[in-house]
Amino acid sequence: xxxxxxxxxxxxxxxxxxxxxxxxxxxxxxxxxxxGGTPIVMAKGEGAYMTDVDGNRYIDYVLSWGPLVxxxxxxxxxxxxxxxVVNGTSYGAxxxxxxxxxxxxxxxxxxxxxxxxxxxxxxACMSALRLARAYTGRDKIIKFxxxxxxxxxxxxxxxxxxxxxxxxxxxxxxxxxxTAHTLVAPYNDLDxxxxxxxxNPEAVAGVIIEPIAANMGFVQPQEGYxxxxxxxxxxxxxxxxxxxxxxxxxxxxxGAQEAYGVDPDIxxxxxxxxxxxxxxxxxxxxxxxxxxxxxGTMYQAGTLSGNPLAMTGGLTTIQELASDGVFASIAEKAxxxxxxxxxxxxxxxxxxxxxxxxxMFGFYFLKEANAVISNxxxxxxxxxxxxxxxxxxLMLAEGVYLAPSQFEAGFMSHxxxxxxxxxxxxxxxxxxxxxxx
Ligand SMILES: *Cc1c(COP(=O)(O)O)cnc(C)c1O
Numbered sequence: 001x002x003x004x005x006x007x008x009x010x011x012x013x014x015x016x017x018x019x020x021x022x023x024x025x026x027x028x029x030x031x032x033x034x035x036g037g038t039p040i041v042m043a044k045g046e047g048a049y050m051t052d053v054d055g056n057r058y059i060d061y062v063l064s065w066g067p068l069v070x071x072x073x074x075x076x077x078x079x080x081x082x083x084x085v086v087n088g089t090s091y092g093a094x095x096x097x098x099x100x101x102x103x104x105x106x107x108x109x110x111x112x113x114x115x116x117x118x119x120x121x122x123x124a125c126m127s128a129l130r131l132a133r134a135y136t137g138r139d140k141i142i143k144f145x146x147x148x149x150x151x152x153x154x155x156x157x158x159x160x161x162x163x164x165x166x167x168x169x170x171x172x173x174x175x176x177x178x179t180a181h182t183l184v185a186p187y188n189d190l191d192x193x194x195x196x197x198x199x200n201p202e203a204v205a206g207v208i209i210e211p212i213a214a215n216m217g218f219v220q221p222q223e224g225y226x227x228x229x230x231x232x233x234x235x236x237x238x239x240x241x242x243x244x245x246x247x248x249x250x251x252x253x254x255g256a257q258e259a260y261g262v263d264p265d266i267x268x269x270x271x272x273x274x275x276x277x278x279x280x281x282x283x284x285x286x287x288x289x290x291x292x293x294x295x296g297t298m299y300q301a302g303t304l305s306g307n308p309l310a311m312t313g314g315l316t317t318i319q320e321l322a323s324d325g326v327f328a329s330i331a332e333k334a335x336x337x338x339x340x341x342x343x344x345x346x347x348x349x350x351x352x353x354x355x356x357x358x359x360m361f362g363f364y365f366l367k368e369a370n371a372v373i374s375n376x377x378x379x380x381x382x383x384x385x386x387x388x389x390x391x392x393x394l395m396l397a398e399g400v401y402l403a404p405s406q407f408e409a410g411f412m413s414h415x416x417x418x419x420x421x422x423x424x425x426x427x428x429x430x431x432x433x434x435x436x437x
Contacts, residue, residue, distance in 0.1 A: 005397045009053040010041040017041075029065075034405045035389040040396070045072025048416040050401060058401035059420050061410040065403075066246050066271040069321055069330065069359060071415035077275055080316040081309065090307035097311040104318055105273070105283065108254050109244075111263050115283030116292055117306040121245035121270025122150025124280035125208065127300045128266045129154065131282070132206030132239040134298035135291050140200055142207040142238075144187045146216035146376025149208060149243050149268070153178040158376070159215070187213050187375040188221060190228045197236045206239040206266070207232070211256030214246050214409035216379045218355040218362020226262045233265070239288070245270035245280065246409065249318060251358040253327050259358065275317025277310040326414060330359045333421060334412040337361060340425040348432050362409040365391065379407065390435050391428075398427035 017024035025031045025039070032039045040058075044051045048071050050060045060072070070077060102115050118124050129141055129152075143149065145158035153174045183200065185192040187209075197204060207229055213219040226242075233240040242264035244255040249272035252258040257267065266284040273279045283289065293299045304310075321327055338356035341363055345352035351366035353373055364373055364383045371382035388406035395402055400423075402410060 005056060006054045007038060011038050013041045013053060014038050029405055032404045034385060035392045037393060047071045048413055048420050058399050059424055060401045062401055062403050063411045063413055064276060066250065066411050067274060067276050069249065069272050069413055070317055071413040076320055077313060077316045080312050084309050084312040089309045090304050092303060095308050097308050097315060098306045101311050101315045104315065108322055109267060110254050110258055112267055112283035113286045114289035115281050118280040118302055119278045119305055120280045122152055124245060124268040124270055124282045125149035125155060125243055126152035128241050128268050128282040129206065129208065130300065131266060131291060131298055132241060135288055136205040136237065136239065138203055138205040139181045140183055140203045141181060141205055142183045142185060142193060142196055144209055145184050146187055146379060147210045147213055148215035154182050157182045158184050186377065187219060188225055190225060193229060193232055197232060204236060204238040206241050208241040208243055210243050211260065212247050212251060212357060214360060214362060216376050217364050217383060217407050218409050219374055220355055220357060226260050230262050239265040241266045243268045248272060249321060250360050253322050272317065273314050274310050275313035277313035279310045279314050330412050330414050333416055334359050334361050337412065337421050341428060344429045344432060348436060350432055350436055359412045360409050364406060387435060391431055394431035394434060395427060398431060400424050400427050
């Protein structure tokens with residue numbers, strides 16, 4: 001039963017926000033640009049739920065775009081943060097807790113031997129590329145269309161996420177010179193990368209990839225693709241950089257590199273690594289990381305980097321996630337949800353592509369029954385964004401908060417329960433029936 005959603009307060013607050021901040025938001029995808037309507041203004045997060053300023057409650061599958069793998073205000077995390085905050089929020093000096101989080105990351109993420117903390121995924125990716133360029137003495141980088149690595153100038157070329165949502169081919173304000181060294185290949189196409197290496201001999205510093213492309217929806221790498229990229233990098237003296245800002249601690253505790261058994265030179269982390277506080281990191285082989293200042297000459301710094309509050313959020317979250325059975329149970333729920341969506345699509349005869357791995361999932365409504373989406377061009381051609389927009393709003397009215405864009409992934413948490421998932425699937429079946437009925 002779909003209730004009409006009362007959004008009086010949300011609308012009033014968002015109307016004012018638009019006079020104060022560009023588009024009324026602090027980050028573009030939140031503005032509902034691709035699904036239409038007015039963004040819901042949130043007041044509180046608790047477990048698997050968010051409550052908006054009008055008192056509507058939603059089962060949340062956005063989870064702050066991934067970080068909240070334990071759900072909102074997880075008691076152990078809240079306790080640890082409360083204990084930490086009374087000792088001050090930042091010192092701008094070394095702390096012991098940085099060691100603790102660094103040790104844990106080095107322990108769980110297979111390829112990382114040394115790590116540098118930053119404040120966001122954007123910083124992690126732009127720093128990783130600077131490092132690859134410093135290390136190799138080369139300028140060019142290869143990225144993939146529909147992959148999003150944050151909003152650094154050189155990476156804002158055929159990017160996914162909000163760039164895909166808004167349909168911006170690029171962004172004004174990015175000088176051509178900045179992106180002149182950025183080469184772009186389609187995802188899941190090894191030959192295209194071979195060609196780029198051949199056309200740019202001894203010029204490519206690194207290849208950066210989202211091991212699962214989750215900023216253009218949810219596209220998994222084809223068999224052997226990641227290893228093939230790794231091997232091409234080796235062959236041509238370039239570094240292989242896995243942007244695990246989203247997949248890190250989500251596809252497996254050790255990220256996609258653990259799940260696929262691939263050994264990147266540099267890994268970018270973000271999102272879950274802060275447990276809901278702003279943290280990013282890049283890490284890799286000691287020999288490469290030794291080039292970062294002050295150990296080496298590649299400069300990169302941050303006033304608030306490694307601050308004790310953010311480190312506490314990340315440490316407590318990843319410790320809990322890595323404890324017995326926790327990750328597996330979240331992954332099981334994500335699988336159950338994905339299977340449920342597939343069953344609904346079959347039953348109602350609605351063409352959908354549903355993907356899931358670890359604690360992440362994603363689904364496309366397809367414009368054509370037999371279409372398969374395996375890269376960004378496919379996603380743009382076959383994803384039925386209009387249908388997704390309708391579905392999104394019907395689900396919102398049912399009390400389910402999904403990403404306000406077809407080109408984003410969904411996330412499961414430790415605290416979503418059987419009933420939440422059942423209720424979500426029932427709501428999805430009612431909503432899809434209405435759309436196709
Ligand atoms: C979210 C994301 C980023 C950017 O991280 P921010 O913390 O938003 O700067 C980079 N890469 C990937 C794969 C992401 O999903």
